[in-house]
Amino acid sequence: MWRANTAVECKAKRGIMKGHQEPRSSSSCAACKFLKRRCTPNCQFAPYFRSDEPKKFAKVHKVFGASNVSKILNEVAEEQREETVNSLVYEAEVRLQDPVYGCIGAIASLQHKMVELQHDLILARARLACYVDQQQRHDSESFFDIDHVNMAPLVDIQEPSAGVVDAFDYNALPFDQFSPFQFP
Amino acid sequence: MNSSRCAACKHLRRRCPSDCIFSPYFPANNPRRFAYVHKIYGASNVGKILQDLPVSRRAEAADSLYYEAYCRIKDPVYGCVGLITILHQQIYDAQCQLARIQAEIAALSSQSQSEVQQYRQDENVGPSFLPDQNGVPNSTSYYDISTWFD
Numbered sequence: 144m145w146r147a148n149t150a151v152e153c154k155a156k157r158g159i160m161k162g163h164q165e166p167r168s169s170s171s172c173a174a175c176k177f178l179k180r181r182c183t184p185n186c187q188f189a190p191y192f193r194s195d196e197p198k199k200f201a202k203v204h205k206v207f208g209a210s211n212v213s214k215i216l217n218e219v220a221e222e223q224r225e226e227t228v229n230s231l232v233y234e235a236e237v238r239l240q241d242p243v244y245g246c247i248g249a250i251a252s253l254q255h256k257m258v259e260l261q262h263d264l265i266l267a268r269a270r271l272a273c274y275v276d277q278q279q280r281h282d283s284e285s286f287f288d289i290d291h292v293n294m295a296p297l298v299d300i301q302e303p304s305a306g307v308v309d310a311f312d313y314n315a316l317p318f319d320q321f322s323p324f325q326f327p
Numbered sequence: 328m329n330s331s332r333c334a335a336c337k338h339l340r341r342r343c344p345s346d347c348i349f350s351p352y353f354p355a356n357n358p359r360r361f362a363y364v365h366k367i368y369g370a371s372n373v374g375k376i377l378q379d380l381p382v383s384r385r386a387e388a389a390d391s392l393y394y395e396a397y398c399r400i401k402d403p404v405y406g407c408v409g410l411i412t413i414l415h416q417q418i419y420d421a422q423c424q425l426a427r428i429q430a431e432i433a434a435l436s437s438q439s440q441s442e443v444q445q446y447r448q449d450e451n452v453g454p455s456f457l458p459d460q461n462g463v464p465n466s467t468s469y470y471d472i473s474t475w476f477d
Contacts, residue, residue: 208369215403223404230408242376243384246407247391253414260421267428274435
């Protein structure tokens with residue numbers, strides 16, 4: 144038994160003599176596990192890529208690369224790094240699902256939906272304006288003359304009043320600051 | 328050394344082979360395009376993404392990579408995900424507006440129909456297309472339905 148203890152002691156002494164040895168982290172973050180390296184206590188990735196989420200880092204690394212992720216994180220304030228990682232993970236996931244368009248495809252789809260909604264809004268507001276007009280004419284009449292009530296379906300859509308399109312201005316989208324992009 | 332290197336090979340300071348995967352999509356006259364993409368994704372990753380795609384889709388992929396890289400450089404925290412969030416919010420707001428307007432239309436339509444029905448009950452007025460005793464449509468006449476069945 145004393146031999147085993149001696150062996151252990153020798154090992155420990157060797158460790159001490161080597162000098163700077165930092166204790167090996169017992170739980171490497173997902174990034175360091177993936178990169179097969181030692182996870183230091185001040186590992187940049189550790190707060191955002193927990194060891195129980197290996198796929199998260201794998202996706203980000205596949206699209207951006209660990210080095211580029213590190214550079215991006217260094218550029219942002221510490222309190223914003225978690226949000227940054229979340230957005231990078233999202234972008235990576237979308238890019239892996241759609242290698243051609245990535246998030247740009249999602250943006251194009253959303254803009255298309257927005258245009259459709261805006262069209263629906265214009266029609267709906269015009270129809271509402273007709274109803275309101277009918278109601279006002281009805282209220283101003285002394286009797287209800289059925290012959291003069293416009294019961295015909297709306298065929299001619301009137302021009303909406305100014306301000307209808309203020310809910311959506313394509314040019315106000317922040318994307319307009321970029322070069323013109325022909326969406327697929 | 329190829330005298331007309333593409334922007335990628337110029338940036339990477341290497342020879343531009345004839346089958347360079349970057350050259351069709353990163354021309355030499357737009358060095359910023361590759362610089363942005365390289366900064367965010369790295370040339371190696373971009374090359375892999377393009378390599379895995381059919382040739383017919385690579386131009387669009389290069390465009391989308393460039394715009395995503397541009398978004399990320401402009402907004403290092405959110406990148407183009409910020410645009411997606413804004414669009415989702417705008418769509419939600421527009422859907423709420425549309426729902427409110429449709430509810431107003433439904434309410435006015437219902438009110439209008441109930442007023443017509445109420446008027447008909449009060450005045451015992453039949454549909455205007457029914458003729459009077461002489462066969463002439465007259466919506467202002469008093470119609471006694473009981474006489475139709477004599």
